[in-house]
Structure formats: structure tokens, C-alpha cells
Amino acid sequence: METTELSELFPLFTVAEPETLEWLLSVADECEFSAGTTLLTDGSWGTAVYFIESGWLRMQRKHGDRAITQAVLGRGDFIGDAAILDEPPRATEAIALTDVRTLGVSAQRFIQALFKDPQLHHKLLQHVVRRWRQAHTLLSLRHQPVLVRLAWTIVTIAEEYGTPTEEGMEIVNLPARDWADLSGIGVDDVANLLAKWQGKGWLELGDRIMCVTNLKQLEHLTGGL
Template sequence: METNAFSEIFPLFDFASADTLEWLLSVVEEQDYPKDTVLITEDNWGKAVFFVVSGWIKIRYSSREQQVTLDILSRGDCFGEMAVLDEAPRLTEVVALSDVELVSISAQRFIQMLYKEPQLHHRMLQLTVKRVRQSYRRFLLSQYSAKVRLVKTLIALAENYGQSTERGTEILYIPDSDLADLAGINEEETGKILESIHHKGWIEIDKSHQTLALSNLKQLNHLVKQL
């Protein structure tokens, strides 16, 4: 991968020098995983930092009693950096929601890179603040109806990761159980709401290609405010 392409995919490296990017690309490892692969278990955090080149992943809490999806990430995101910077135990794992292409850098080299490029410290702080803000917004969803929660969740995924197509802004057709966890509603409600907003023309679902398209993000944001 060329340095320009890498910094274009990952805004974290917008201000990294050409030398740092060249060094980074010389030490990263490229990895491809099929759908449903468990990429990291709770015992394997802190060994490397991962960058999503393509595909979709979910971060979930898993125990004997339950599995709960906490977040969904896609192209341009990274994960594992907090486990490298903070060695506290993690109770989560990472699972591929689709075929996934990653690049990874070892924990030692990631720390070395932060010392090599001080500007990245600021970018890492911005990333952390962004994630805290997203968590806060998700917490605020509890005041809305189930339909608004789900539509707002779809809008957030589309705004962060969607691709513009003739059908609208396209994202992965994410399993109802994962969407339900993110929206804070139950799986049965999720299925019914998806069917309802599909009939209204707000979204288009293509199960054969595992995609979901939001027909008009501006209109959806407007409609959500009226519900």
C-alpha cells in the first residue's frame, strides 16, 4: 500500500511525516479474515494495534450468560490502541461481521511510533474524545422511542462508514441482534422496525449482497426529529 493511500484511509495519520508513514508501512503486517472469525479474544488484547482497511467488525462483551455487541467499526477505524496504552484487563472480543482486511503493528512498534511522531499523541487524544462522545450519544438514545433509537443508530453507521450509491448511502446489512444491542432495544422490535421503515421507503435491504441502503440521510434525520 502506498503512503498516500494509507493516510487517506486512516485520518489518524493525516499529519504524519512521509518518513513515519514509510517506516510504518515497512513494519505493519497485512491480514485477511473471513466472516465470523474471532479476531481477538479477551486474553489477547495489548499485543498489537489493528487498522481496518476493508470490511466490518464488532466489539462484543462475551460471558457464559450473554453476548452483547458494544460497537461496530469499519474502514478507516483502528482498535487495540487503548489496550496497548492501558494494560488493564479487557472483557471484550472482536469478531468479523464480513470478510475483513486488516493491517497491524506490534505494541512495541506502536509506542515507538508515538515517540517518533509527537503529533500522533494529539491525534490519539482526538480519537479517544470522539469515542467518548459516541458513547455519550448512545447513552442518550434511551430517552427516545425504539424506532428513533434504531433509525439514529443506522444514521450514525451510515455517516461514519457509508458508501454513496444510486440507492442511497450503503452500509453492511448488520444482523438484527447486533443492531438491537447498539440501539438498546430487543431483537424482535428491531426486525419489526426494519420491516416497517423498509416498506416506507426509508431504507432498501439487499440480503443477497448483505447490504442496507439509507435512501436519503437528510430526509431521515428530518423524519427522526418529527417522530
């Protein structure tokens, strides 16, 4: 991978110095994980940052006998940074939903890059704030109708990671339980809403891919949240 590809693929690196990108590429390890593989679990957080080149990841937290889906991440995002800068998360795992390819940078190398490049450091802070805003918005949706909460979740994932096609925006299609966890609504509500929206022609559901064919309509449901 060239430095221009790195900065185009990962928004975090758009402001990084060319020398920083060259150095990161020289110390990064390319890793591939098959669907269902656990990338990070208790004891392995804080050792490296993984930048997602392709594929989809699920962040889940163990709660009793069940794993609750907390986030879904795709191409251009990264995981592991918070565990390096703060305490490692507890009972949290990163699972490959599909085949995933990443660039792995050790914790020490990542911190060195932040010290070397103030612009990269600042960009990371912006990314952290954006994550906080999304979490705050989701929390504020607790009193909104279920269709607003699910629509916001789908729109957010589509805008962050979706692949534009002639038919619409393609994202990973999750099991109903995962959509329910992410949106904070019931599984039956998810099934009913997805079936309704598919019937209206707003999205198409495949085995692994959801094509959002009318993103504007779903955005309208969220009321601009």
C-alpha cells in the first residue's frame, strides 16, 4: 500500500505528514481474519491498533450468558486506540462479521507516531469526540419511537461505511438481534420494520448485504438527528 492509498482509505491519516505515513507503513503488519474470528478479547486489548482495510467487525460486550452488540465497524475505521490511551475495556470482544483485512500497528509505534505528528494527534482527538457525539445521540434516542432509533442506526452505518452502488448504499446485513442491540429496541420491532421498509422499496435484504435504496427517506425518519 502507498501513502496516498493510506490517507484516502483512512480519514484519520488525511492530515498526517507523508513521513509519518511512510514510517507507519514500514512498521505495520497486514493481518487477515476469516469470518467469525475473534480479533481482540480480554487480555489482548492495548497491544496494537488495527486499521480496517476491508470487511466488517462487531464489537460486543459479554453480559451474563449473552454477548451484546455495541458497535459495527467497517472499512476505514480502526480499533484498539482507546485501550492504548486509557484502560482496556472489560469483557469486550472484536469479532469479524465477514472476512477482514487489517493493518496492525503496535501500541508503542502508534504512540510514537502521535508524538511525532501533532496533526495526527489532533485528528485522533476529533475522532474520539465524534465517537462520543454518536454515543450521546444514541442515548438521547431512548425516548424516540422505535422506527426512529432503527433508522438512525442504519443511516449512521451507511454514511460511515457504506459502498455506493447503482441501486443504493450497500452495508452489512446483521441478524435482527444485532440491530436490536445497536438500536435499543426489540427483535420483533426490528423484523417488522425491516420487512415494512423492504416492502416500501427503501431497502433490499440479502443474506449478508443490505442495500439501502432510499437513504433520504430513512434520514427523513430520523428528523435530522
